[in-house]
Amino acid sequence: MTAPSQHRPGVVVTGIGMVTPVGVTTGEAWKAACAGLPGATDDPRLAGLGVSFSCAVTGFDAEQACGGEARRMDPFTQFAVAAARAAVADAAVTDGSWDPSRVGVVLGTAVGGQQTWEEQGRRMAVRGPRAVNPLTVPKAIGNIAAGTVALDLGLHGPSLSVSTACASGTTALGVALDLLRAGRCDVVLAGGTEATVTPLVATAFDRLKALSRHGDEPARASRPFDARRGGFVLGEGAAVLVLERAEDARSRGRCGYARLLGYGASSDSHHLTAPDPEGRGARLALRQALSDARVRASDVSLVNAHATGTPQGDAVEARVIAGMFGPKVAVTSTKGVTGHMLGAAGAVEAAFTALSVDQGVIPPTANFEAPDADLPEIDIVHGAPRHTPVSVAVSNSFGFGGQNAVVVLGSA
Amino acid sequence: MFVHYLSDILAGTYKVPAPIDPDRSFQQLEVDSLSLAELGAQLEDEFGITIEEEELTPATTVTALAEFLQARGAVLTA
Numbered sequence: 001m002t003a004p005s006q007h008r009p010g011v012v013v014t015g016i017g018m019v020t021p022v023g024v025t026t027g028e029a030w031k032a033a034c035a036g037l038p039g040a041t042d043d044p045r046l047a048g049l050g051v052s053f054s055c056a057v058t059g060f061d062a063e064q065a066c067g068g069e070a071r072r073m074d075p076f077t078q079f080a081v082a083a084a085r086a087a088v089a090d091a092a093v094t095d096g097s098w099d100p101s102r103v104g105v106v107l108g109t110a111v112g113g114q115q116t117w118e119e120q121g122r123r124m125a126v127r128g129p130r131a132v133n134p135l136t137v138p139k140a141i142g143n144i145a146a147g148t149v150a151l152d153l154g155l156h157g158p159s160l161s162v163s164t165a166c167a168s169g170t171t172a173l174g175v176a177l178d179l180l181r182a183g184r185c186d187v188v189l190a191g192g193t194e195a196t197v198t199p200l201v202a203t204a205f206d207r208l209k210a211l212s213r214h215g216d217e218p219a220r221a222s223r224p225f226d227a228r229r230g231g232f233v234l235g236e237g238a239a240v241l242v243l244e245r246a247e248d249a250r251s252r253g254r255c256g257y258a259r260l261l262g263y264g265a266s267s268d269s270h271h272l273t274a275p276d277p278e279g280r281g282a283r284l285a286l287r288q289a290l291s292d293a294r295v296r297a298s299d300v301s302l303v304n305a306h307a308t309g310t311p312q313g314d315a316v317e318a319r320v321i322a323g324m325f326g327p328k329v330a331v332t333s334t335k336g337v338t339g340h341m342l343g344a345a346g347a348v349e350a351a352f353t354a355l356s357v358d359q360g361v362i363p364p365t366a367n368f369e370a371p372d373a374d375l376p377e378i379d380i381v382h383g384a385p386r387h388t389p390v391s392v393a394v395s396n397s398f399g400f401g402g403q404n405a406v407v408v409l410g411s412a
Numbered sequence: 413m414f415v416h417y418l419s420d421i422l423a424g425t426y427k428v429p430a431p432i433d434p435d436r437s438f439q440q441l442e443v444d445s446l447s448l449a450e451l452g453a454q455l456e457d458e459f460g461i462t463i464e465e466e467e468l469t470p471a472t473t474v475t476a477l478a479e480f481l482q483a484r485g486a487v488l489t490a
Contacts (some may be wrong), residue, residue, distance in 0.1 A: 070449075132453075134446070134453055135449070135450055
């Protein structure tokens with residue numbers, strides 16, 4: 001972490017691209033988030049399984065979004081390429097306004113090209129080795145989304161893949177911030193992507209008892225912080241943010257949606273899947289992020305929580321938020337709408353947080369109906385979007401393996 | 413018959429610019445090695461035949477591949 005006395009360039013978010021279960025453009029996704037409209041529906045891909053609904057991306061035309069090369073891409077790469085193209089268009093950085101050798105890509109993914117692995121595994125099991133597509137490896141390996149984004153946009157800076165499970169998208173933003181502060185890149189496309197709504201992954205999470213089982217009412221299944229929450233809803237999609245130094249953005253007449261003020265990361269070092277019951281790792285990441293951002297907890301007016309709707313995870317996070325920020329800070333979890341997009345979640349939530357800062361609107365926590373009596377009082381935005389200025393906000397992400405990441409965003 | 417079929421695939425899936433001269437090799441048509449491997453797998457799938465690596469190379473022409481498919485007894489369904 002940079003010493004407080006050292007000059008650091010400010011970093012701003014100048015472009016956002018999203019592919020989500022509630023819209024394949026940023027505008028659609030943000031509108032759905034603010035309306036608190038849950039994206040969970042019955043999913044034919046999961047028919048007959050223990051949990052047969054998801055927050056699936058619909059209305060996504062891969063060839064239209066990614067061009068003819070789409071057939072060479074697993075959906076996790078297609079989502080990333082579509083989001084990256086949209087983010088770059090939104091930022092209005094074009095050929096000639098950047099040096100491709102100074103533009104980096106950092107993308108988080110928890111799993112990688114799972115649909116390709118599963119499909120080819122089935123083909124091999126049924127029809128033998130000759131049925132395996134020769135493109136299986138280059139479609140499915142975890143780094144290929146970042147590599148393909150660089151290839152698609154003609155970028156020659158570093159392209160990196162980070163994997164910290166459900167914190168991957170947030171970790172990617174932190175790594176990107178470091179690349180910009182260190183002067184290794186002028187622009188970084190950072191975000192996360194995931195396409196793991198598959199029979200195997202859904203079953204595996206269900207076997208772990210991690211998924212919500214509101215099969216009769218999928219739209220009400222993702223219920224962060226609610227007293228009747230019972231697990232998360234599997235989601236998919238991608239978000240990519242264009243990050244650049246504030247002075248560079250200003251020089252081309254852009255102020256950006258928000259500043260990326262700071263980043264913190266930690267490891268629980270406690271358990272394979274369960275959070276530290278005291279939330280020590282989460283607190284550590286939050287403290288580091290606030291310190292890196294040079295803000296105090298009292299400056300924070302919004303927490304976009306990790307809250308996935310699991311009983312234990314949401315409880316620990318609520319205690320951490322109450323302990324660090326008190327009962328007054330506004331808290332939302334947009335996973336009530338998007339479901340849990342795993343490695344893309346942190347990027348999508350950082351994008352929503354940047355939009356909250358930019359527009360002074362906090363999306364409600366969908367399906368939050370009754371507070372959990374066992375949790376401390378926190379101000380969970382629910383029912384309707386809240387219109388209020390947000391000058392400093394944090395976005396939390398916590399992953400299996402006890403990997404935690406937090407970003408701090410503020411007014412541009 | 414197979415020339416027409418292959419030209420359609422090359423233009424549609426592999427984005428080879430039309431008109432496709434069937435006497436040109438895949439290398440001359442700028443079909444890269446990854447696409448060639450993919451095409452081979454696609455044809456094996458479609459016709460239930462086996463195509464060995466040396467039977468479909470960058471030097472193979474579309475006409476030669478069409479003749480190969482014919483010789484292997486591949487059957488085009490409408």
